[in-house]
Amino acid sequence: MNDESVNKMGTPTPEELREQVERTRDGLGRTAGAPPTAGADIRTQVKERAAAVREQASEKAASASGLMRGTTEQAARLVKDRTPDAVLEKTAEAAAQVREGAVRAGRYAADRTPDPVLDRAGRAASAARAHRVPLLAGGALFAVLLLVRRGRGRKQ
Secondary structure, rough: OHEEEEEEOOOOHHHHHHHHHHHHHHHHHHHOOOOOOHHHHHHHHHHHHHHHHHHHHHHHHHHHHHHHHHHHHHHHHHHHHOOOHHHHHHHHHHHHHHHHHHHHHHHHHHEEEEEHHHHHHHHHHHHHOHHHHHHHHHHHHHHHHHHHHHHHHHHO
């Protein structure tokens, strides 16, 4: 609307309103006359946009992950640099003692356990490793059943 098309009260003139109605009709006519494949084109555009957004999000996540990894490594270096050598030595000694104690406990348990039990435990561990997915699924199902049973028991 130009200044001449607005009267003294600030409202558009009838001629301006007619022109506006005609422009709106023309726009609606073009939309209504669009080929039926325009909807499919919109779907394609939406899919392309979604793929672009997913890719952009993936790139941002990878960038953030790299930044976090670098920051974590830098923080670890700073802590290590600022930690007194005596504390680092004591920590290393304590870790070595814990590892040594775990090895001794494992040997003690292996020495005291009868051979048939060790053999069966080894076979069970191998079978569990070989059938990990069904074993985990069965365990999850069992946990769900226990939770359902427990929930029903509380309601009654």
